[in-house]
Amino acid sequence: xxxxxxxxxxxxxxxxxxxxxxxxxxxAVVFFLLLGIAAPFLVPSLYLNSYMLPWLIxxxxxxxxxxxxxxxxxxxxxxxxVMAVGAYSAVHAARFGIPWEFALLIGGLSSSVIxxxxxxxxxxxxxxxLALTTLAMQFIMDxxxxxxxxxxxGSHASLQxxxxxxxxxxxxxDAGLYYVALGWCVLVTIFMxxxxxxxxxxxxxxxxxxxxxxxxxxxxxxxxxxIAFAASAFIAGITGALLVATFYFLAAPEQFAVNVSIxxxxxxxxxxxxxxxxxxxxxxxxxxxxxxVNQVFSGIAELVGLxxxxxxxxxxxxxxxxxxxxxxxxxEPLGLGKLYANVRDYLMVxxxxxxxx
Amino acid sequence: xxxxxxxxxxxxxxxxxxxxxxxxxxxxxxxxxxxxxNLAQGALTMLGAYVVxxxxxxxxWSLWVAIPLAVVIMFFVGMGIERVALRRLAGRPIVxxxxxxxxxxxxxxxxxxxxxxxxxxxxxxxxxxxxFFLGDMLLSRIHIVGAAxxxxxxxxxxxxFRTRLGIRLRAISDDYLASWSVGISVExxxxxxxxxxxxxxxxxxxxxxxxxxxxxxxxxxxxxxLTVAVLGGxxxxxxxxxxxxxxxxxxxxxxxxxxxxxGGGSRDLIVAAVLILTVMIRPxxxxxxxxxxxx
Numbered sequence: 001x002x003x004x005x006x007x008x009x010x011x012x013x014x015x016x017x018x019x020x021x022x023x024x025x026x027x028a029v030v031f032f033l034l035l036g037i038a039a040p041f042l043v044p045s046l047y048l049n050s051y052m053l054p055w056l057i058x059x060x061x062x063x064x065x066x067x068x069x070x071x072x073x074x075x076x077x078x079x080x081x082v083m084a085v086g087a088y089s090a091v092h093a094a095r096f097g098i099p100w101e102f103a104l105l106i107g108g109l110s111s112s113v114i115x116x117x118x119x120x121x122x123x124x125x126x127x128x129x130l131a132l133t134t135l136a137m138q139f140i141m142d143x144x145x146x147x148x149x150x151x152x153x154g155s156h157a158s159l160q161x162x163x164x165x166x167x168x169x170x171x172x173x174d175a176g177l178y179y180v181a182l183g184w185c186v187l188v189t190i191f192m193x194x195x196x197x198x199x200x201x202x203x204x205x206x207x208x209x210x211x212x213x214x215x216x217x218x219x220x221x222x223x224x225x226x227i228a229f230a231a232s233a234f235i236a237g238i239t240g241a242l243l244v245a246t247f248y249f250l251a252a253p254e255q256f257a258v259n260v261s262i263x264x265x266x267x268x269x270x271x272x273x274x275x276x277x278x279x280x281x282x283x284x285x286x287x288x289x290x291x292x293v294n295q296v297f298s299g300i301a302e303l304v305g306l307x308x309x310x311x312x313x314x315x316x317x318x319x320x321x322x323x324x325x326x327x328x329x330x331x332e333p334l335g336l337g338k339l340y341a342n343v344r345d346y347l348m349v350x351x352x353x354x355x356x357x
Numbered sequence: 358x359x360x361x362x363x364x365x366x367x368x369x370x371x372x373x374x375x376x377x378x379x380x381x382x383x384x385x386x387x388x389x390x391x392x393x394x395n396l397a398q399g400a401l402t403m404l405g406a407y408v409v410x411x412x413x414x415x416x417x418w419s420l421w422v423a424i425p426l427a428v429v430i431m432f433f434v435g436m437g438i439e440r441v442a443l444r445r446l447a448g449r450p451i452v453x454x455x456x457x458x459x460x461x462x463x464x465x466x467x468x469x470x471x472x473x474x475x476x477x478x479x480x481x482x483x484x485x486x487x488x489f490f491l492g493d494m495l496l497s498r499i500h501i502v503g504a505a506x507x508x509x510x511x512x513x514x515x516x517x518f519r520t521r522l523g524i525r526l527r528a529i530s531d532d533y534l535a536s537w538s539v540g541i542s543v544e545x546x547x548x549x550x551x552x553x554x555x556x557x558x559x560x561x562x563x564x565x566x567x568x569x570x571x572x573x574x575x576x577x578x579x580x581x582x583l584t585v586a587v588l589g590g591x592x593x594x595x596x597x598x599x600x601x602x603x604x605x606x607x608x609x610x611x612x613x614x615x616x617x618x619x620g621g622g623s624r625d626l627i628v629a630a631v632l633i634l635t636v637m638i639r640p641x642x643x644x645x646x647x648x649x650x651x652x
Contacts, residue, residue, distance in 0.1 A: 075451070121633070125637075127451045128394050133632070135632075136633045136636075140626065140630070140633075143625055147622060262463075311474045312474075318466065321464075323460075325464075326460040326464055329446065329453055329457045329460065333453055
């Protein structure tokens with residue numbers, strides 16, 4: 001009952017390469033999925049739509065960036081720019097009267113096209129230089145959004161998103177929008193979970209570990225890098241479109257500025273490169289942190305009787321955000337995903353492993 | 358198009374470019390010794406300016422006391438950052454090192470603004486705002502002072518790299534394993550380069566604080582500094598100066614022509630385009646070493 005590995009014997013390669021070799025993991029995933037489906041009945045709608053929904057959408061974005069940075073090992077500092085392409089093209093398409101299902105696809109595909117432009121730089125340089133080019137592309141995208149009223153929607157630079165609808169049904173209720181986010185996040189998660197079992201996933205990992213070693217094994221690194229960039233851009237595009245359609249309801253350039261790119265990368269790093277559960281945890285930590293830090297600091301200030309200015313309180317979450325990144329990289333460079341794995345491995349054989357010593 | 362105006366644009370652009378070189382020199386110093394691209398240089402610049410202000414405005418001391426004090430403090434801040442945060446990341450993948458410097462950047466910016474507030478303040482360096490006439494050209498005095506500081510730092514570092522300590526730093530940047538084996542303390546050398554870069558950040562902060570006011574936007578100089586550093590070659594101080602002038606002129610003259618076409622604000626566009634083109638065509642920059650790994 002405690003020993004979760006008992007009775008787990010893999011006699012064939014097929015059973016060994018199952019998605020969850022240990023049934024306990026599968027049961028945990030099913031449990032959390034049921035919890036996610038039941039959330040609208042368990043959580044007040046305020047929390048549902050201001051915490052759970054953005055968390056799920058950002059998790060999808062983090063998984064997409066993890067595909068290119070964690071799996072294929074290519075630095076990407078322009079992820080928000082790719083999300084912006086998807087968001088703007090989908091919203092424009094929807095405003096034009098195209099049903100949302102196709103508008104989302106249009107968003108994803110146009111993101112893929114622009115995302116592949118990023119890939120062309122990855123075919124030429126890597127490491128630091130790739131990071132710098134993607135950063136510069138992010139700045140160019142910021143500039144384009146801020147300087148072209150035709151895209152960003154007139155002088156106020158904001159674009160109203162039409163009401164979200166799927167299969168002709170308008171979705172406006174809180175629970176409905178939440179289920180859309182949950183559905184997309186689960187879809188991306190299933191894709192990423194399966195990725196490591198496929199040839200594509202193994203090829204990406206080979207490219208990450210050493211590109212010329214991969215080339216010797218017959219893995220065309222150019223091809224797989226391009227695939228990684230295009231696929232992650234597709235996820236980014238639909239995620240960006242859903243972010244606008246179900247959460248912001250309004251597209252504005254600053255939603256996809258350079259600091260957003262850095263934030264998504266921070267989620268990936270804090271969650272752990274290439275870790276799926278880490279993507280969920282990293283997104284949650286970064287999203288929740290400002291509110292919690294503010295509460296803590298104003299609480300402490302009240303306790304000690306110290307007057308903290310509004311400006312000071314406004315900047316403390318930023319400092320804490322930076323400190324969080326620095327501390328994580330110093331203490332646990334593999335992120336929350338590794339911490340989770342440590343706890344899981346400890347509990348997996350509990351209490352028998354402890355008896356041995 | 359009259360030639361005086363064009364030459365005025367060029368000379369002013371070159372002067373502004375030399376001010377960008379100040380940021381780039383800080384980046385190059387650190388990259389040269391440890392191959393770490395320091396994305397926190399912009400935040401260090403901002404912190405340097407605020408530390409100077411803390412002494413000169415809040416305590417009311419003379420700038421001639423405040424600036425040396427800030428130089429000493431920032432030297433140890435830089436050494437401290439290297440000791441605490443960067444040293445244990447040596448040998449880790451570049452994504453972690455980049456993220457670390459970015460985290461330091463966010464942390465320093467947040468802390469600085471939480472302590473001193475974000476309202477723009479002036480440095481009051483005492484340089485007159487009257488334009489300086491060179492023939493028929495109008496030049497800004499503070500830009501001339503800043504360019505002189507940049508050139509002075511450049512000459513200073515050229516001389517420094519001929520001293521015993523400087524030769525050690527050059528050895529580390531050439532081959533740190535070989536330096537280790539002949540008894541050079543690589544850790545101390547890298548720490549020293551962080552300290553020196555932070556000192557450069559104080560100079561940058563003082564000059565740019567006078568040009569545009571001491572505020573958060575000082576940290577945005579990072580992108581221009583990075584572009585200059587990459588264009589010049591990330592490990593070349595000569596490159597930082599030459600590329601600074603090139604970028605400044607391109608930006609000043611280019612934005613004059615482009616602004617009419619694209620409707621303003623083309624400076625950032627030119628900077629980003631120069632960065633992308635440099636990386637695409639010549640990743641090691643104008644004067645950098647050629648051993649950068651291509652795919």
